Amino acid sequence: MRGIGMLISAMAAAVGGCIAEMCREQKYFQVTKYMFQTEKVSSASGKIKIVFLSDQHNKVYGNKNKILYESVKAEKPDLILIGGDMLIGKKGVLAEPALDFVRRLPLICPVYYANGNHEQRMKERTAYFGNxxxxxxxxxxxxxxxxxxxxxxxLKIKGTALCISGLELPLYTYKKFQTFPIKKEDIRKRIGTAARDELQILLAHNPAFSEIYKEWGADLVLAGHLHGGLVRVPGFRGIITPQLKLFPKYSGEMRKDKNQAVIVSRGLGMHTIKIRLFNKAEVVSVCLYGPDGKNHL
Known part of the structure; x- marks a missing residue:
C-alpha cells in the first residue's frame, strides 16, 4: 500500500508540475534562431536577417507589447515577414492588440504580411464579420x-534577389479531420510559377501541405498555424495540433531537405485551446547566408 501511495503522490506531483509549467509558458516567449545556407544568397551579401512572426492571436507581452517589439528590434532584421493569425477571427473580438504591435514594425525595417485562416475568414465573410x-x-x-x-x-537585399510570395488556399483546407489533395498546380493558379534564379520564400500559413510547397519550388517555406503542436516531446516534435492531428511532421521546427527548408513557427499566442507544454511561444529569427557566408557570421 505504501508503494501505491508513493506512486499516486509522484503522479500528482508530476501533474501539478505540468500544470505549473503550462501556466508559466503562457506568459513568456523566446527568440528561436535558425541558419539557412543557400547558393541563391550572394557571398557578397554576408548575412541576411529575417524575423518571422506568426499566430500572435492578440497576445500582449508587456505594456502595449513593448517587450515583444524590443525583442524583434534587437535582432536587427533586414526584413520582417508575418505568417498570419496575428488577430483572432471571432465576432466581437477587437483587433487592436495585434494592430498596435504590427503597425510599429515598419519603423524597424520593411514588413510583408500574409494572411492566416483568421484574417482570411474575416475578409471573405463580411456578412458576418463586417468590415x-x-x-x-x-x-x-x-x-x-x-x-x-x-x-x-x-526584392533586393544586400545584393541578393528575393522573391516572396504569400499564399492563401481555400478556407475549407483548414477543416478538422479531413485531408485535401492540394497539388502544385493549385498553387500555380494562385501565385504563379516559383522563381528559379531568385531565392523563393513562400509564406503559407498551413504547414500541412509543406511537401507540395517544396514541389512547387519554394526554397524556404515559412508557416505557422499549429501552435507548436500544443504539447511537445522535447527533442522530438509536437504531439497534437489544434485540428486534433497527432504527431504532425511539421509543427514547430526547421527541417532541411537538400537545398530547401521548412520553418514552422510555434506562434506567439493562443485562442480556443490555451495549452502550451514544453512548447514556449517564439519569435523566429532566420539568418540566410551564401556559400562563403560563414566568413561573415
Whole structure:
C-alpha cells in the first residue's frame, strides 16, 4: 500500500508540475534562431536577417507589447515577414492588440504580411464579420505594412534577389479531420510559377501541405498555424495540433531537405485551446547566408 501511495503522490506531483509549467509558458516567449545556407544568397551579401512572426492571436507581452517589439528590434532584421493569425477571427473580438504591435514594425525595417485562416475568414465573410478586416488592413497599409494576398513581390537585399510570395488556399483546407489533395498546380493558379534564379520564400500559413510547397519550388517555406503542436516531446516534435492531428511532421521546427527548408513557427499566442507544454511561444529569427557566408557570421 505504501508503494501505491508513493506512486499516486509522484503522479500528482508530476501533474501539478505540468500544470505549473503550462501556466508559466503562457506568459513568456523566446527568440528561436535558425541558419539557412543557400547558393541563391550572394557571398557578397554576408548575412541576411529575417524575423518571422506568426499566430500572435492578440497576445500582449508587456505594456502595449513593448517587450515583444524590443525583442524583434534587437535582432536587427533586414526584413520582417508575418505568417498570419496575428488577430483572432471571432465576432466581437477587437483587433487592436495585434494592430498596435504590427503597425510599429515598419519603423524597424520593411514588413510583408500574409494572411492566416483568421484574417482570411474575416475578409471573405463580411456578412458576418463586417468590415473589421478591411479596416485592420487599411490601417496597417497606412503604417507601411505590405500585404501579400496570393501575391508576389521581388526584392533586393544586400545584393541578393528575393522573391516572396504569400499564399492563401481555400478556407475549407483548414477543416478538422479531413485531408485535401492540394497539388502544385493549385498553387500555380494562385501565385504563379516559383522563381528559379531568385531565392523563393513562400509564406503559407498551413504547414500541412509543406511537401507540395517544396514541389512547387519554394526554397524556404515559412508557416505557422499549429501552435507548436500544443504539447511537445522535447527533442522530438509536437504531439497534437489544434485540428486534433497527432504527431504532425511539421509543427514547430526547421527541417532541411537538400537545398530547401521548412520553418514552422510555434506562434506567439493562443485562442480556443490555451495549452502550451514544453512548447514556449517564439519569435523566429532566420539568418540566410551564401556559400562563403560563414566568413561573415
Amino acid at each position: 473589421t478586416y478591411h479596416e485592420y488592413k487599411e490601417r496597417l497599409l497606412k503604417a507601411g505594412v505590405h500585404f501579400l494576398e496570393n501575391e508576389t513581390v521581388h
